[in-house]
Amino acid sequence: MNSTTLTGFVLECSGIRKKFGDLVAVDGVGFHIAPGETYGLLGPNGAGKTTTISIIAGLLERDAGEVSIAGEVMNPQSTAAKRHVGLVPQDLAIYPDLDARENLRFFGKLYGMRGAELNQRVDEVLEIIELRDRASDRSEEYSGGMKRRLNIGIGLLHRPTLLILDEPTVGVDPQSRNAILESVEQLGEQGMAVLYTTHYMEEAERLCDRIGIIDQGTIRAEGTQQELVQLVGQRDRVRLVATGNLTAGAAALGNLADVDESAVTADGIDLIVKAAHNRLPEILAAATRTGVSVAGVDVDTANLEALFLHLTGRALRE
Amino acid sequence: MSTAWTIATKDLRERLRDRSAYIMGIVAPLALALIFGFALNPLKNYEFSATYAVVDLDGSEVSRLFVDDVLRQAPGVEVLQLATTEEGLALVESDGNPFAETEGTTADALYIIPRGFGADVQSEREVDLQVVGNAMAESNAGIAVALAQGYASELTSVRITVATVEGLLQREVDRFTTGLAVLATPYPTTITDISAETKQLDGITFYAAGMAIFFLFFSVQFGVTSLLEERQAGTLSRLLAAPISKRSIITGKLISAFLVGIVSVAVLMIATTLVLDADWGNPVGVALLVVAAVLSAMGITALISSFARTAEQATSMVTVAGVILGFLGGTFFDVAQAGGIVADLRFVSPHAWFMQGLADLSAGDLGVVVVPVLVLLAFGLVTGALGMAGIGKGLRP
Ligand SMILES: Nc1ncnc2c1ncn2[C@@H]1O[C@H](COP(=O)(O)OP(=O)(O)O)[C@@H](O)[C@H]1O
Numbered sequence: 001m002n003s004t005t006l007t008g009f010v011l012e013c014s015g016i017r018k019k020f021g022d023l024v025a026v027d028g029v030g031f032h033i034a035p036g037e038t039y040g041l042l043g044p045n046g047a048g049k050t051t052t053i054s055i056i057a058g059l060l061e062r063d064a065g066e067v068s069i070a071g072e073v074m075n076p077q078s079t080a081a082k083r084h085v086g087l088v089p090q091d092l093a094i095y096p097d098l099d100a101r102e103n104l105r106f107f108g109k110l111y112g113m114r115g116a117e118l119n120q121r122v123d124e125v126l127e128i129i130e131l132r133d134r135a136s137d138r139s140e141e142y143s144g145g146m147k148r149r150l151n152i153g154i155g156l157l158h159r160p161t162l163l164i165l166d167e168p169t170v171g172v173d174p175q176s177r178n179a180i181l182e183s184v185e186q187l188g189e190q191g192m193a194v195l196y197t198t199h200y201m202e203e204a205e206r207l208c209d210r211i212g213i214i215d216q217g218t219i220r221a222e223g224t225q226q227e228l229v230q231l232v233g234q235r236d237r238v239r240l241v242a243t244g245n246l247t248a249g250a251a252a253l254g255n256l257a258d259v260d261e262s263a264v265t266a267d268g269i270d271l272i273v274k275a276a277h278n279r280l281p282e283i284l285a286a287a288t289r290t291g292v293s294v295a296g297v298d299v300d301t302a303n304l305e306a307l308f309l310h311l312t313g314r315a316l317r318e
Numbered sequence: 319m320s321t322a323w324t325i326a327t328k329d330l331r332e333r334l335r336d337r338s339a340y341i342m343g344i345v346a347p348l349a350l351a352l353i354f355g356f357a358l359n360p361l362k363n364y365e366f367s368a369t370y371a372v373v374d375l376d377g378s379e380v381s382r383l384f385v386d387d388v389l390r391q392a393p394g395v396e397v398l399q400l401a402t403t404e405e406g407l408a409l410v411e412s413d414g415n416p417f418a419e420t421e422g423t424t425a426d427a428l429y430i431i432p433r434g435f436g437a438d439v440q441s442e443r444e445v446d447l448q449v450v451g452n453a454m455a456e457s458n459a460g461i462a463v464a465l466a467q468g469y470a471s472e473l474t475s476v477r478i479t480v481a482t483v484e485g486l487l488q489r490e491v492d493r494f495t496t497g498l499a500v501l502a503t504p505y506p507t508t509i510t511d512i513s514a515e516t517k518q519l520d521g522i523t524f525y526a527a528g529m530a531i532f533f534l535f536f537s538v539q540f541g542v543t544s545l546l547e548e549r550q551a552g553t554l555s556r557l558l559a560a561p562i563s564k565r566s567i568i569t570g571k572l573i574s575a576f577l578v579g580i581v582s583v584a585v586l587m588i589a590t591t592l593v594l595d596a597d598w599g600n601p602v603g604v605a606l607l608v609v610a611a612v613l614s615a616m617g618i619t620a621l622i623s624s625f626a627r628t629a630e631q632a633t634s635m636v637t638v639a640g641v642i643l644g645f646l647g648g649t650f651f652d653v654a655q656a657g658g659i660v661a662d663l664r665f666v667s668p669h670a671w672f673m674q675g676l677a678d679l680s681a682g683d684l685g686v687v688v689v690p691v692l693v694l695l696a697f698g699l700v701t702g703a704l705g706m707a708g709i710g711k712g713l714r715p
């Protein structure tokens with residue numbers, strides 16, 4: 001990675017560190033994004049995703065580390081670097097008293113767009129986010145999905161080199177969620193570099209060319225989906241829907257042959273097992289022996305969730 | 319600068335769509351100025367003499383205050399204090415025949431202060447003060463009613479104003495603190511004779527000026543609180559992520575606050591001049607005073623808001639400060655006439671400098687505004703600099 005030229009990447013960052021009081025929210029995060037690439041930061045709530053991208057977007061000062069966007073050093077004063085970034089904050093960030101067109105025009109002007117260029121681009125974006133018909137209504141009257149789309153449209157408006165989306169589907173109904181995912185896919189296909197944070201494994205798997213798994217402020221593993229899954233080897237995730245003494249059960253199951261990891265979840269026990277189909281009878285017998293009653297079994301072939309459990313000893317969704 | 323202007327016009331556009339902005343900036347001060355101006359100054363421009371009889375059945379501190387400080391102080395009024403209602407009625411009745419010759423003393427009107435009057439006033443209950451007019455002296459009896467109403471309005475003007483502010487902001491004002499401010503204010507003496515050395519505005523102009531500066535603090539503060547609102551709404555992150563300086567963000571907010579302040583005062587002044595014959599004085603002097611007052615209001619609200627975490631908090635804090643400074647500064651009644659410590663203390667409030675500046679201007683030449691303008695600017699600069707330092711530091715997502 002260090003041998004590639006500096007200017008080859010849209011984003012390069014390394015050693016980012018940020019403390020809030022005694023809490024180290026981000027501890028040595030570094031990665032890079034190539035032009036046209038969609039990079040996912042996958043991690044649970046509180047992992048440090050928002051803090052990381054706030055530093056990358058120049059909102060927050062960092063305690064240590066380097067960030068450069070399209071060759072420009074990023075910091076809160078750097079207007080040159082900020083010009084290249086489009087940010088879609090985690091929470092809605094639109095003016096409710098203004099309509100969609102006014103929201104877009106305002107932010108377009110902040111990025112130096114004017115006149116015909118601005119008007120034309122605003123129309124284009126209204127088309128992309130499917131708000132043309134409602135462009136003159138106050139945005140406070142929009143549905144949740146429409147507000148989300150406007151939120152994303154503002155980030156796109158000035159044709160950023162790097163678009164950063166912070167958990168854009170949280171709290172969104174399934175239909176709007178799908179629409180959002182589709183538009184992110186399209187942007188990726190059109191060659192925009194995207195940094196996408198999420199705690200949904202499926203989204204990372206669907207959208208991202210490469211994924212960094214982040215937990216407690218550090219990136220635990222990084223690569224394409226295939227590369228990451230190989231880290232877990234030929235391991236499957238076995239999810240037991242169970243009741244009873246789960247702690248004792250998880251401990252007992254963890255000692256069985258070919259069981260690499262075991263963890264208690266909200267509704268049972270998750271296991272990482274080599275070639276699970278061979279071991280299922282033994283697992284169920286051992287569970288029963290330790291006083292765990294199993295109501296259902298679900299076997300997934302290796303995926304990111306299994307990897308997360310493998311890396312951290314905890315389930316991604318708790 | 320063009321970025322600051324972009325932000326300012328965006329803010330103004332949002333502001334123009336906010337109905338409470340018009341009410342706070344223009345409608346409320348105008349309406350209150352009207353109410354106070356008419357209700358509290360019934361004697362303006364009248365040269366008259368009258369004899370009023372009073373039967374004080376209450377005998378409380380409050381009723382004594384009414385008789386001694388309101389009635390006896392009214393120019394041209396002679397007061398006859400009587401013991402019983404019958405005695406009083408005898409003075410205003412002439413056996414049903416208005417043209418009958420009456421023997422001895424008569425009165426133009428009779429006040430009957432009922433038992434419990436003082437207690438009612440103090441506990442903010444409905445006050446029942448009876449006025450019996452003499453049919454022979456209609457106009458003087460009418461003035462007697464006006465005097466009584468004026469007194470009642472004085473009592474309630476404080477409550478009306480606090481309640482109006484509460485209604486507009488849709489939140490409770492800290493009654494304890496404002497209560498203290500009211501207690502610290504001397505009893506209003508708007509109808510006393512005006513001594514030569516205290517220059518005073520005419521009634522309607524006085525109240526319009528008072529309400530203008532009083533509400534200025536509320537209409538101007540949105541410039542600062544809108545920064546806190548942007549943080550709460552998440553749009554501050556977008557402003558900080560944009561390729562613009564923090565300074566242009568703050569400048570944009572200041573521009574919009576300044577324009578809103580100037581426009582609301584200007585509309586109020588023009589409206590009261592056209593409709594109510596208010597006399598504001600030399601336009602240049604007035605303009606200087608208004609600009610300086612707007613800047614001082616911006617500075618003070620910025621300083622106060624820099625201690626707040628949320629826009630709601632900032633609004634409550636500014637409201638309390640605005641009410642206290644308004645009372646101290648004599649925007650509700652002329653504290654200058656109270657004399658002593660209270661009259662001197664008012665100058666800690668920019669409101670007083672604004673009011674004094676206008677009063678002096680009405681009597682003197684343009685030069686008299688220099689000191690008030692400089693003091694107001696100093697208020698604005700000092701508080702503004704401190705406030706901006708705090709706000710700039712807090713300009714984080
Ligand atoms: N402004 C802040 N002050 C104090 N702690 C913070 C602040 N922002 C984030 N944190 C803490 O830093 C950690 C990482 O937060 P965040 O970056 O928001 O995580 P994520 O976006 O992955 O959910 C959390 O423990 C969070 O509570």
Ligand SMILES: [Mg+2]
Binds near residue numbers: 049050051090166167
């Ligand atoms: Mg987050």
